Amino acid sequence: xxxxxxxxxxxxxxxxxxxxxxxxxxxxxxxxxxxxxxxxxxxxxxxxxxxxxxxxxxxxxxxxxxxxxxxxxxxxxxxxxxxxxxxxxxxxxxxxxxxxxxxxxxxxxxxxxxxxxxxxxxxxxxxxxxxxxxxxxxxxxxxxxxxxxxxxxxxxxxxxxxxxxxxxxxxxxxxxxxxxxxxxxxxxxxxxxxxxxxxxxxxxxxxxxxxxxxxxxxxxxxxxxxxxxxxxxxxxxxxxxxxxxxxxxxxxxxxxxxxxxxxxxxxxxxxxxxxxxxxxxxxxxxxxxxxxxxxxxxxxxxxxxxxxxxxxxxxxxxxxxxxxxxxxxxxxxxxxxxxxxxxxxxxxxxxxxxxxxxxxxxxxxxxxxxxxxxxxxxxxxxxxxxxxxxxxxxxxxxxxxxxxxxxxxxxxxxxxxxxxxxxxxxxxxxxxxxxxxxxxxxxxxxxxxxxxxxxxxxxxxxxxxxxxxxxxxxxxxxxxxxxxxxxxxxxxxxxxxxxxxxxxxxxxxxxxxxxxxxxxxxxxxxxxxxxxxxxxxxxxxxxxxxxxxxxxxxxxxxxxxxxxxxxxxxxxxxxxxxxxxxxxxxxxxxxxxxxxxxxxxxxxxxxxxxxxxxxxxxxxxxxxxxxxxxxxxxxxx
Numbered sequence: 004x005x006x007x008x009x010x011x012x013x014x015x016x017x018x019x020x021x022x023x024x025x026x027x028x029x030x031x032x033x034x035x036x037x038x039x040x041x042x043x044x045x046x047x048x049x050x051x052x053x054x055x056x057x058x059x060x061x062x063x064x065x066x067x068x069x070x071x072x073x074x075x076x077x078x079x080x081x082x083x084x085x086x087x088x089x090x091x092x093x094x095x096x097x098x099x100x101x102x103x104x105x106x107x108x109x110x111x112x113x114x115x116x117x118x119x120x121x122x123x124x125x126x127x128x129x130x131x132x133x134x135x136x137x138x139x140x141x142x143x144x145x146x147x148x149x150x151x152x153x154x155x156x157x158x159x160x161x162x163x164x165x166x167x168x169x170x171x172x173x174x175x176x177x178x179x180x181x182x183x184x185x186x187x188x189x190x191x192x193x194x195x196x197x198x199x200x201x202x203x204x205x206x207x208x209x210x211x212x213x214x215x216x217x218x219x220x221x222x223x224x225x226x227x228x229x230x231x232x233x234x235x236x237x238x239x240x241x242x243x244x245x246x247x248x249x250x251x252x253x254x255x256x257x258x259x260x261x262x263x264x265x266x267x268x269x270x271x272x273x274x275x276x277x278x279x280x281x282x283x284x285x286x287x288x289x290x291x292x293x294x295x296x297x298x299x300x301x302x303x304x305x306x307x308x309x310x311x312x313x314x315x316x317x318x319x320x321x322x323x324x325x326x327x328x329x330x331x332x333x334x335x336x337x338x339x340x341x342x343x344x345x346x347x348x349x350x351x352x353x354x355x356x357x358x359x360x361x362x363x364x365x366x367x368x369x370x371x372x373x374x375x376x377x378x379x380x381x382x383x384x385x386x387x388x389x390x391x392x393x394x395x396x397x398x399x400x401x402x403x404x405x406x407x408x409x410x411x412x413x414x415x416x417x418x419x420x421x422x423x424x425x426x427x428x429x430x431x432x433x434x435x436x437x438x439x440x441x442x443x444x445x446x447x448x449x450x451x452x453x454x455x456x457x458x459x460x461x462x463x464x465x466x467x468x469x470x471x472x473x474x475x476x477x478x479x480x481x482x483x484x485x486x487x488x489x490x491x492x493x494x495x496x497x498x499x500x501x502x503x504x505x506x507x508x509x510x511x512x513x514x515x516x517x518x519x520x521x522x523x524x525x526x527x528x529x530x531x532x533x534x535x536x537x538x539x540x541x542x543x544x545x546x547x548x549x550x551x552x553x554x555x556x557x558x559x560x561x562x563x564x565x566x567x568x569x570x571x572x573x574x575x576x577x578x579x580x581x582x583x584x585x586x587x588x589x590x591x592x593x594x595x596x597x598x599x600x601x602x603x604x605x606x607x608x609x610x611x612x613x614x615x616x617x618x619x620x621x622x623x624x625x626x627x628x629x630x631x632x633x634x635x636x637x638x639x640x
Contacts, residue, residue: 007075007107013049015094019080024099026051027075027107029137030068032118040065044076047142052089052098053078061104071117071134073108076101125600130614132605144602147267148590152219154266155240155586158259164215164242169204171197171221176564181225183235191631197223200583202496203568205243206540209579210571217242219586225611233587233599234611239535240589243581249523249539252580253277253473260527260534260584264469267593274471277527281476286443290451292477295531296470298458302450305330305438308424314415317358320440328440329450332428333457336435337361341460342410345437348456354449360413361435362425412438455531469592471529476500479522480553482514489517491554496547497522497538503546511553527584529592537582544572 007027015024028046035041040055042065053076055065061076068074078099089095114130115123117137128135135141156166175182175196182196198204200222208216220241228234240259244252257277264273285292288301306328309317320326336342342359349357413421428436437457439450458464479499481492499506500521509517523539541547547569551561562569590602600606607613627634 011048012044012046012051013093015051015080015097015099017082017096020082020097022080023077024080025075025077026053026099028073029117030070030072030074033068033070042068044074045137049094050092051094052083053101054098055101055104059101061101064104064106065101068104068106069110071110071113071137072106073110075105075107077103125608126614129600129606129608132615136604141601144590144594144596145604147594148586148602151263151267151590151593152586154263155259156219158262159217159240159242162215162255162259164217165213166218167208167213167216168218169198169201169208169220173198173204174564176203183223183225186630186632188629188631199224200239201241203565205241205581206496206568206579207571209243209245209540210574210576214245215242216244216581220583228607228609228611233603234607234609237599238586239583240586241581241583243579245577245579247539247578247580249475249525249580252525252537252539252582253279256527256537256582256584260471260589263589264471264529264593268469272468274469277471277473279473279475282474282478283476285474286447286451290447290449290454291531292474292526293528293531293533294451294472295455295458295464296472297465297468297530298455299334299463300332300454300458302329302331302454303428304328305424305427308420308427309416309438309440312416312420314412317438317440323442325442326440327443328438329443329446330424330428331437331439331450331454331457332430333361333435333437333461334430334463335433336457336461337363337433338435339409342435342437345453345457345460349449349453352449352452357453358410358412358438358440359435360410360416360421360424360438362430362432363409469529471527474526474528475524476521477524477526478518479520479524479550480517482518488555489514489553491550493522493524494536494538495551495554496540497524498541499523499546499550503543507545507549509549509553517553523580525582527582532588532592534588535582535584537580539578539580542572542576542578544569547572 004025007025009025010019012026012028026044026046028044028051031043031045031050033040033042038057040062042053042055043050044053055062059065076099078101080097081100083089083096083098113134115121115127115134117134120138120140123135136145160166172185172195175184175194176199180199182199185195185197187193187195198220201218201220205216218241220239221236222239223236226232226234242256244255247255261273261275261277280288280294282292285294287304288294289298290302304327306321306326309328310321312318317328321328333341333345336345338361342361345359346357349355416424424436425431430436437453439446439453478492479497480489482488483490500523506520511517524536525538526536527534541550547565548558548561552558556564587599587602591597591599594602596602605613605615612618
């Protein structure tokens, strides 16, 4: 018999009844039922109930066992008594009568229990991550992660991609986040950097004559943590292809993403064909370049209805030619209570408020909902007046008032424009609309947040599906207001989406034309989460130099930072492109989690600290001397 086990704790079935077996595992739960001890023995594979009564030769040892002790048990498999079966367990028809117990690893007092789903502070969970990982849900999430990566690898190889490994110690590169720096012992005063991404290396692989590259790549960025972004390190499906257009990349990547999600979505629908949404349209309709398409709300420009109206606040704003008024539709949100609640939320977000109109539903309306907005003597309201008079003659007073909409915006806008607004937006009784006004670049982020808030509060978001899209046509450059200069908007290594000769002839001072340029860049978005960014790369050194010059990088800086890349581009580079979907975010979505910590084996906390291993840590003076480093620490406050 094997030293520790003949079977795992998830293997025994009815067919094993009568067998002498040996199991090893952790004591998950221990229950004393009238002097009979029931122990749920757990290992990586499952649970098996083992039993000791006073007649068992192992009973005295069994009485000493505590939660999370590691033990070996020998015993005979028997059927559970009628009525005690557990249909939720694969092993739930059988149990083991214990003949012998060996304690392999006793456990002290636990800082947190393993059994159950209780919530515990992040600090405790991370400091004792090895205990946390024994808990069923987290354990399964990590196993799902491994299966997802296996599926991705298989699908990539089936499409002719070959897996490569790129360096971890490399040169510092301005890719949008802070580098983690590694001092060199044998080159005093010089530093390696951990790669923010294998961006340059994967392009160099294409220039080296390989055609389809991928790897499950570790990436390192010294940036603050968020729920959907781990501090320190993360993993991505990094890929690159030669002699491809944007559509070729989509055709290669989309089946992989769709297939993986269909495989692990547990029956939830997955977008059959990912729609392509231009960046400008995404910002206009959804207020975000990572829209959650499960939310059906699409914002609309209603500037012309408010232009020159009696709603003076918006009318004055629209005197600025750059200003617009956007409407955020709220199906079923037509009550004063909901609209006032949204207005209070907006104030809490630092806004002056949130204008609204709601169209009342008679069955839900109360006297407090109605404010008289109908002037039967106003000749400019003839159509609405005739409709209202007809309703009034028929005794339908509430319907006559409801036809006009309510709220302070409606009172000032007037019934004719209010009705025009309702028709344009396709709203009906019981619906509402909220309004934001000003220069879109200044209010778009808030408008997107308001759209999300309305969708959540009214339960409009379809939770049980995965909605994908491609976001395309990103701006090549953007204006940095703080430094008063042009910066790269998305990815500095992208090809401009315009004729090359026209790009090379651009006047660096023609800011309007430069800021209006698009790049061949794209993102994959799922359920409001950006899974990846990609681009068709800039494969010509003259175009690369011009792009970096526009962004304020002198040629000598370009040579210093990207000399290897420039040399490769100048010696025959194919057109190429790629993308890098985030593994952690993919698994987070598939596991139904809202925090990456729940799908990463050993994550850091929000302050980029590893509480389990004690990193970052101080080093010895000897280590610092070897690296020729002297500390200059800030004064302690």
